[in-house]
Amino acid sequence: MSDSVKKFPIGGTHLPEEKGLTSDEPIIALPVPAEVLIPLKQHLGVPVKPAVKVGDRVQRGTLIGHKADGLSARVHSSVAGEITEITDALFPDGTRVPAIRIRADQSDQESEERLEPIGIDGLSDAAFRDAIIRRVEEAGIVGLGGATFPTHVKLASTDAIDTVIVNGAECEPYITVDDRLMQEEAHKVFRGLDIVRRLLGAKQGYVACEINKPVALEQLRKVAKDFPNIAAQALDTRYPHGAEKHLVKAVLNREVPIRALPGSVGVLVNNVQTVCAIADAVDEGRVLFDRVVTVSGHGVTTPRNLRVPLGASVANAIAFCDGESEPDPAVIVGGPMTGMRVTDFTIPVTKATSGIILLTETEYRGSLHMACIRCGKCVEVCPMYLPPNRMTAYINNDMLDEAISAGLEACILCGACQFVCPSKRPLLEWINHGKAAAAARRSR
Numbered sequence: 185m186s187d188s189v190k191k192f193p194i195g196g197t198h199l200p201e202e203k204g205l206t207s208d209e210p211i212i213a214l215p216v217p218a219e220v221l222i223p224l225k226q227h228l229g230v231p232v233k234p235a236v237k238v239g240d241r242v243q244r245g246t247l248i249g250h251k252a253d254g255l256s257a258r259v260h261s262s263v264a265g266e267i268t269e270i271t272d273a274l275f276p277d278g279t280r281v282p283a284i285r286i287r288a289d290q291s292d293q294e295s296e297e298r299l300e301p302i303g304i305d306g307l308s309d310a311a312f313r314d315a316i317i318r319r320v321e322e323a324g325i326v327g328l329g330g331a332t333f334p335t336h337v338k339l340a341s342t343d344a345i346d347t348v349i350v351n352g353a354e355c356e357p358y359i360t361v362d363d364r365l366m367q368e369e370a371h372k373v374f375r376g377l378d379i380v381r382r383l384l385g386a387k388q389g390y391v392a393c394e395i396n397k398p399v400a401l402e403q404l405r406k407v408a409k410d411f412p413n414i415a416a417q418a419l420d421t422r423y424p425h426g427a428e429k430h431l432v433k434a435v436l437n438r439e440v441p442i443r444a445l446p447g448s449v450g451v452l453v454n455n456v457q458t459v460c461a462i463a464d465a466v467d468e469g470r471v472l473f474d475r476v477v478t479v480s481g482h483g484v485t486t487p488r489n490l491r492v493p494l495g496a497s498v499a500n501a502i503a504f505c506d507g508e509s510e511p512d513p514a515v516i517v518g519g520p521m522t523g524m525r526v527t528d529f530t531i532p533v534t535k536a537t538s539g540i541i542l543l544t545e546t547e548y549r550g551s552l553h554m555a556c557i558r559c560g561k562c563v564e565v566c567p568m569y570l571p572p573n574r575m576t577a578y579i580n581n582d583m584l585d586e587a588i589s590a591g592l593e594a595c596i597l598c599g600a601c602q603f604v605c606p607s608k609r610p611l612l613e614w615i616n617h618g619k620a621a622a623a624a625r626r627s628r
Contacts, residue, residue, distance in 0.1 A: 188418070189395055189418045189419065189420050190417060190418070190419055190420065190434045190435060191419060191420035191422055191425070191434050192422070192425065192430040192431075192433045192434045192567060193433070194567070194569065195564070195565055195566050195567035195568070195569060195600075196422045196423055196424060196425070196430070196565060196567045196600060197422070197423050197565040197600045197603060197604055198421065198422060198423070199355075199356075199357050199423050199521070199603065200357055201357055201396060201421070202357045202358045202480070202481075203357070203358065203359075203360050203363065203396065203397075205358065205480045205481070205482075205487040206358070206360045206364075206478050206479075206480050206487045206488065206489050207360045207363055207364075207397070207399075209360075209364070209487065209488050209489050210364065210368065210489065211364050211365070211368060211476055211489045211490070211491055212488065212489070212490060212491070213490070213491045214490045214491065214492045214493065214496060214500065214501060214504050215504065216263050216288050216290065216293050216493060217263075217288065217493070217496050217497070217500045218287070218288060218290075219265075219268070219285060219286060219287045219288060220262055220263055220285070220286050220288065220493055220494070220495030220496055220532070221271075221273050221283050221284070221285050221286075221495050221497070221530075221532045222248065222249075222259060222261065222262060222273075222283060222284050222285075222286065222494055222495035222532065223259075223273045223275070223281045223282070223283045223495075223532060223534055224249045224259055224281065224282040224283060224284065225256075225281040225282065226257070226259060226326065226332060226494070226534040226535040226536065227255075227256060227257040227326045227332045227333070227334050227535065228255060228326075228331065228332050228333045228334070229252075229254055229255030229256045229257070229334065230252050230253070230254040230255060230256050231249075231252060231256070231281055231282050232249035232250055232251060232252045232256050232257070232258060232259050233249065233250045233252050234248065234249060234250075234270055234282070234284060235247050235248050235249055235250045236248045236267050236284065237267065237270070238267050238268065238269060238270060239266065239267060240266070240267045241264075241265070241266050241267075242261040242263075242264065242265065242266075242267065242286065243261065243264045243295050243296060243297045244260075244261060244262060244263060244264055244293065244295070244296040244297065244473060244493075245260050245261065245296045245297035245298060245470070245471050245473055246260060246261040246297050247259075247260055247261075247471075248260060248261050248267075248284055249284075251321070255334060255337065256334065257321075257324050257325070257326045257332075257334040257335075257336075258321070258322065258323075258324035258471075259324055259494075260297075260324055260471045260472065260473045261286060261473060262473040262474055262493035262494045262495050262496070263286055263288040263289075263293065263493055263495075264288065264289050264292045264293055264295060265286045265287050265288040265289045265292075266286065266287050266289070267284060267285070267286055268285050268286065268287045269284070269285040270282070270283075270284055270285075271283055271284075271285060273531075273532050274528055274530065274531050275531065275534075276517040276518070276523070276524040276526050276531055277524055283495075283532070286495070296470075297471075298468065298469035298470055298471070299319065299322055299323070299465070299469035299470075299471065300469050301466070301467055301468055301469045302315055302316070302319055302466050302467075302469075304316070304379075304466065309382075309385070312382065312383065313383050316339070316379060316383050316462075316466060317336050317339050317340050317383070318336075319465050319466055320335050320336040320339060320462060320465060321334075321336035322465070322471070323461065323464075323465035323470070323471040323472050324471055324472045324473075325458065325461045325462060325465060325472050326458075326472075326535050327454070327455055327458055328455050328457035328458045328461065328475060328535060328536075328538075329351060329426070329455035329456075329457070329458070329538070330518065330522070330536050330538055331536075332534075332535055332536045335454070335458060335462070338452070338454075339380065339383060339384070339452075341447050341452070343445075343447030343448065343450070343452075344450060345384040345385070345386045345447060345450055345451065345452045346386050346387050346388070346450045346451075347386055347387070347388050347389065347390070347436060347450060347451050347452075348377060348380050348381045348384060348386045348388075348389040348390075348451070348452050348453075348454065349389070349390050349391075349392055349431060349432065349435055349436075349446075349451060349452070349453045349454075350373060350376075350377050350389070350390065350391040350392065350453075350454055350455070350456055350459055351392060351426055351428070351431055351453050351454065351455050351456065352366055352373075352391055352392055352393040352394075352397075352400070352404075352456045353392055353393065353394050353419055353425035353426040353431060354393075354394065354397070354426060354456075355394060355421070355422070355423045355424055355425045355426045356423070356426070356519030356520065356521050356522065356538075356539075357519065357520050357521070358478060358480040358481060358519065358520060358539060358541050359478045359480070359519050359538055359539045359541075360478050360480070360489060361456075361457060361476045361477065361478050361489065361538055361539070362393075362400075362455070362456040362457065363397045363399075363400050364476065364489045365456050365457060365460055365476060366391070366393060366397065366400035366401075366403060366404060366456060367397075367399050367400045367403055369460055370400070370403040370404050370406070370407040371407050371410070372459075372460045372463045372464070373391060373404075373407075373456055373459055373460060373463075374391065374404075374407050374408065374410070374411045374414055375459075375463040375467070376454075376458075376459025376460055376461070376462040376463035377389045377391060377411075377414060377454070377459050378411055378414060379459075379462055379463065379466055380452070380454060380459060380462065381413065381414065384452060386452070387413065388413050388414070388415075389413060389414040389415075390414070390415055390416070390417045390435055391404050391408075391414070391415075391416045391417065391456075392416075392417045392419055392425075392431055392434070392435050393416065393417070393418065393419065394418075394419045394420070394421045394422075394425060395418050395419065395420065395421055396421045401416065401418060404416035417435050419431075419434055419435075420434075423521070423598065423600055423603075424521075424567055424596070424598040424600060427567065427596050427598055428440070428445075428446055428453045429446070429568075429596070430567050431453060432446050432449065432451050432453065436449075436451065438450075438451065442593070442594040443593060443594070457475065457476060472494075472535065473493065473494055474491055474492055474493050474494055475491070475492060475494065475533070475535060475537065476489060476490065476491050476492075477489070477490050477491075477492045477501060477533060477537055477538065477539060477540060478490075478538065478539045478540070478541075479501050479502065479504075479505045479539070479540045479541075479542075480539065480540075480541055480542075481513065481516075481541045481542040481543050481544075481547065482509065482542075482543070482544050482547060483508055483509055483510060483513025483514070483515075483542030483543050483544045483547070484502060484505050484506075484507070484508065484509055484513070484542040485505060485506035485507055485508065485509045486505045486506040487505065488504070488505050490504065490505075492533045492537075493533075494532070494533060494534060494535065495532045495533065495534075496532065496533050497529060497530050497531065497532055497533070498515065498517065498526065498529040498530070498531050498532075498533065498540055499529035499530065501533065501540050502515075502529065502540065502542070508542060509542075509544075510544060512545075513542040513543055513544055513545075513548075514542070514543045514544075514545075514547075514548035515527070515529065515540065515541070515542055515543075516539070516540070516541040516542075516543065517531065517537060517539070517540060518536075518537070518538060518539055518541075519538065519539055519541070520541050520543065521598065521599040521600075521603065522597065522598065522599055522612075523539065523541065554607035554608060554609065555607065556573055556577070556607060556609065557606065557607055558573070559606060560573075561601075561604045561605065561606065562600075562601035562602075562604060562605055562611060564604075565600045565601060565603075565604050566600065566601055567596070567598065567600065568591065568594050568595060568596060570590065570591040570594060570595060571590055571591070572595075572601035572611050572615065574590050575587050575590045575591065575592055575595070575615060575618065576609070576611050576614040576615060576618075578590060578618075579592075579614050579615065579617060579618035579621075580614060584618065584621055584622060584625070587618050587622075588622060592615070592618050592619060592622060593619070593622065595615055595619070597612060597615065597616065597619075599611075599612045
């Protein structure tokens with residue numbers, strides 16, 4: 185493990201972490217609910233096509249969504265049971281997507297459909313690459329840090345990659361999914377990283393972890409000795425270290441250009457849970473039908489880290505954590521910086537759901553929509569060196585060209601500006617509106 189503690193050089197902020205609520209809580213399985221509602225779009229791209237019909241019986245791991253034309257990732261059943269409906273599901277942003285409802289058979293949850301493990305030791309480089317990319321596609325693996333880009337497409341990139349970084353920064357408050365995985369399954373994290381490194385022909389790999397996760401860092405230090413060419417790298421605690429471009433800058437001091445991906449500077453970044461899923465798919469033939477979710481905040485009675493079947497509802501997870509600790513907490517799906525507040529708790533857990541955060545009224549304070557006092561704090565903390573105050577003024581006055589010139593398209597939507605704003609202005613919401621308007625104009 186590198187003795188140095190690295191960080192990106194300019195911008196960012198220190199947040200109230202609140203990770204102590206769950207950092208010592210081991211990952212436990214959420215009991216299988218009576219039914220699940222599994223969206224057919226849990227990835228960046230287009231919905232997959234149903235591979236089942238009403239009345240069919242499925243096992244855990246059964247393919248229920250075929251890969252569609254266009255960017256997509258397969259979807260599998262998370263429970264054993266019967267298909268009762270092909271309908272749609274509500275997402276936190278208010279949109280609806282096609283979905284499959286399954287009534288779980290509580291007496292039959294032990295059986296699981298798996299693929300054959302892949303024996304990779306004797307494969308040539310070309311055969312190894314083809315086998316792993318095919319397996320990742322078969323398993324329906326996507327980026328589990330929240331972006332949900334189909335991982336088989338990412339691994340098939342033609343960029344010349346010399347370094348693979350596993351993103352264990354996990355810099356949002358409350359969320360401890362990656363922390364617990366690095367504590368409990370460090371060997372699997374390195375195994376998945378090593379598979380990706382070999383596939384891409386990269387000479388080196390790092391697992392990057394902020395120093396506010398000391399137990400995870402110690403586990404990474406121990407396991408790294410078993411993996412040549414891979415190391416653990418400590419990061420300072422600063423938001424947003426988990427943003428890809430800032431992670432690359434911190435670990436390697438390489439600058440990813442605006443509107444470019446890390447591959448442009450020879451780097452591929454994967455999330456901790458993603459490389460664990462890759463290791464499971466290769467070594468055990470396991471497809472992706474569940475994920476680890478942190479349920480936390482002072483508004484929930486018993487904060488926990490849960491392994492949740494995809495399609496279980498937000499309500500299922502909250503109930504298993506003994507419900508709300510006080511009436512009407514604000515419920516955020518995702519992290520408190522980048523997630524979305526929801527009021528309909530039938531929303532299903534998907535491959536994108538890293539957290540369900542319940543905030544008390546004291547913790548959650550909505551925007552007061554006060555005037556900008558021109559303090560410049562938003563500019564000071566912006567990790568992309570942008571002027572959020574100017575951009576949002578342009579957006580709110582329908583001056584889209586000026587907002588783009590001020591850097592709208594370079595914004596990574598981390599929310600640091602909104603966090604430090606003394607006027608509690610909804611800067612992130614406004615910037616999202618501006619980005620949507622710019623995207624709509626490009627599509628015309």
